[in-house]
Amino acid sequence: MAYEKALPQPTPETQEFWDGLKRHELRIQRCQDCDQFYFFPRPFCPAEGCRSLNVEWETVSGKGKLHTYVISERGFGPWADDAPYVIAVVELDEGPRMLTNLVGVEPDPKQLPADLPLEIFYDDVTDEVTLPKFQPVS
Amino acid sequence: MSRNSQEYSHKVAIVGASETETVGKLPDRSMLQLHAESAILALADAGLTIDDVDGVATAGPTPAQLTEYLNIIPRWIDGTAVGGGSFLMHVGHAVAAIQAGYCDVVLVTHGESGRSGVGVGGRGAAPSTIAGQFETPYGTWGPPSMFSVPIVRHMHEYGTTEEQMAEIAVATRKWAELNPRAMMRDPITVDDVLNSRLIAWPLHLLNCCLVTDGGGALVLVGEERAKDFPKDPVWVLGRGEAAAHTLISQMRDMTEWTAAVQTGKDAFEMAGMTHQDIQHAMFYDAFTHVPMYALEALGFVKPGEGGPYFAEGHTAPGGDFPMNTNGGGLSYTHTGMYGMFAIMESVTQLRGEAGARQIEDLHTSMVHAPAGMFSGTSTLILGND
Numbered sequence: 001m002a003y004e005k006a007l008p009q010p011t012p013e014t015q016e017f018w019d020g021l022k023r024h025e026l027r028i029q030r031c032q033d034c035d036q037f038y039f040f041p042r043p044f045c046p047a048e049g050c051r052s053l054n055v056e057w058e059t060v061s062g063k064g065k066l067h068t069y070v071i072s073e074r075g076f077g078p079w080a081d082d083a084p085y086v087i088a089v090v091e092l093d094e095g096p097r098m099l100t101n102l103v104g105v106e107p108d109p110k111q112l113p114a115d116l117p118l119e120i121f122y123d124d125v126t127d128e129v130t131l132p133k134f135q136p137v138s
Numbered sequence: 139m140s141r142n143s144q145e146y147s148h149k150v151a152i153v154g155a156s157e158t159e160t161v162g163k164l165p166d167r168s169m170l171q172l173h174a175e176s177a178i179l180a181l182a183d184a185g186l187t188i189d190d191v192d193g194v195a196t197a198g199p200t201p202a203q204l205t206e207y208l209n210i211i212p213r214w215i216d217g218t219a220v221g222g223g224s225f226l227m228h229v230g231h232a233v234a235a236i237q238a239g240y241c242d243v244v245l246v247t248h249g250e251s252g253r254s255g256v257g258v259g260g261r262g263a264a265p266s267t268i269a270g271q272f273e274t275p276y277g278t279w280g281p282p283s284m285f286s287v288p289i290v291r292h293m294h295e296y297g298t299t300e301e302q303m304a305e306i307a308v309a310t311r312k313w314a315e316l317n318p319r320a321m322m323r324d325p326i327t328v329d330d331v332l333n334s335r336l337i338a339w340p341l342h343l344l345n346c347c348l349v350t351d352g353g354g355a356l357v358l359v360g361e362e363r364a365k366d367f368p369k370d371p372v373w374v375l376g377r378g379e380a381a382a383h384t385l386i387s388q389m390r391d392m393t394e395w396t397a398a399v400q401t402g403k404d405a406f407e408m409a410g411m412t413h414q415d416i417q418h419a420m421f422y423d424a425f426t427h428v429p430m431y432a433l434e435a436l437g438f439v440k441p442g443e444g445g446p447y448f449a450e451g452h453t454a455p456g457g458d459f460p461m462n463t464n465g466g467g468l469s470y471t472h473t474g475m476y477g478m479f480a481i482m483e484s485v486t487q488l489r490g491e492a493g494a495r496q497i498e499d500l501h502t503s504m505v506h507a508p509a510g511m512f513s514g515t516s517t518l519i520l521g522n523d
């Protein structure tokens with residue numbers, strides 16, 4: 001069955017992020033001057049006081065922690081059958097935070113304490129797109 | 139700040155203000171019609187007509203769509219459109235524009251067919267935008283699924299509870315009971331909030347604002363003319379504004395509304411005031427936790443003390459810090475960009491026109507509203523002395 005949910009359309013500065021996911025690699029950028037990782041992809045370091053143009057892509061661990069989340073009790077359109085589902089912010093071990101969904105865990109606050117260790121799950125939703133979802137570390 | 143913003147305080151006043159004749163469910167009016175209706179009523183409130191306007195600010199439609207509809211060519215326009223707090227920013231910008239001589243009579247309008255959707259364009263992020271790439275693919279579907287994301291972190295760091303957030307809805311409903319225009323006026327309890335349908339845990343239905351139709355408009359002039367109108371002027375004493383991010387994942391600290399920290403400081407500095415000087419607050423309540431974050435970021439309580447503060451009843455009728463006295467977005471009305479109604483209630487209170495919910499001996503009011511979902515904010519300090 002065709003995937004009907006919204007899909008990202010990469011732009012020049014985000015292409016490597018999406019290409020990496022297709023290869024099941026989490027690729028984010030790191031500033032070569034201040035050493036900090038950042039997300040979302042941009043061609044310069046967003047860190048206050050740095051803003052360096054000297055940035056490189058790196059493959060990171062895919063490990064992180066559950067920073068915060070909501071449990072959506074409603075799902076619209078193609079999400080109707082998914083509710084309840086977890087919309088979460090994961091804090092990667094390398095520092096940056098990103099929005100994601102949790103998989104492999106009940107959408108129940110008792111199962112989802114803050115700072116729960118998570119690892120990436122590469123969700124190949126179409127031939128073209130892999131979404132970075134997260135699951136509790138097994 | 140390179141120049142002393144206090145020079146701009148108490149120099150521009152709101153001399154006309156009106157909402158649409160009714161708010162709530164208005165399927166017989168388009169979005170632009172709601173702008174025009176409130177514009178005409180606000181101008182009439184000041185004894186003026188559309189022909190007197192030479193400055194226009196709005197969000198929703200573009201300024202050109204509004205000037206086309208009103209058939210005017212103003213000398214100054216502002217189309218800052220960053221969500222619910224846009225109109226607070228327009229007021230701040232108008233203070234500078236009027237003093238710069240760019241224009242003399244500024245009209246700020248809001249109208250939104252938020253419930254009925256008459257004459258409204260499409261929504262949703264295109265797939266190549268930042269939100270379309272890094273938010274929408276994960277099933278976000280609107281403010282209840284995004285504005286709510288930081289709450290769990292606040293609960294984790296500070297022990298904030300669902301009960302405390304429910305108290306905010308209860309206190310606000312008590313004000314709505316005193317406002318005959320409010321959509322929801324039946325008393326509610328903490329249990330009612332906690333037992334209402336889950337929308338996006340930890341948000342229940344009664345933690346969420348209404349979805350309504352309506353509009354409002356303001357007329358501002360400089361101090362030379364401010365006392366020549368039928369109603370006493372409501373002075374703009376302080377303002378602050380900031381924009382920070384659009385993605386909720388990019389909020390710098392999930393427990394602090396960082397942009398609001400700045401706008402509060404700027405507004406206090408311009409007004410030459412401190413927290414003790416503020417007698418009344420309109421802190422935009424799209425959801426119960428939003429005024430809680432604002433209260434902390436603006437420095438009225440310490441970080442983490444917001445939940446207990448609301449639970450103690452300070453903001454309810456009879457409390458020492460009356461807040462959201464029209465019944466708020468939670469119980470009065472919420473068209474989508476509610477900030478105009480927050481300003482309107484401050485004006486109504488400062489004019490002494492609030493009827494059963496009037497705060498006695500009131501001279502100062504603070505209005506605060508988000509730009510997007512914790513993305514930015516705007517703060518105003520208004521006064522009637």
Ligand SMILES: [Zn+2]
Pocket residue numbers: 031032033034035036045046047050051052
């Ligand atoms: Zn850097």
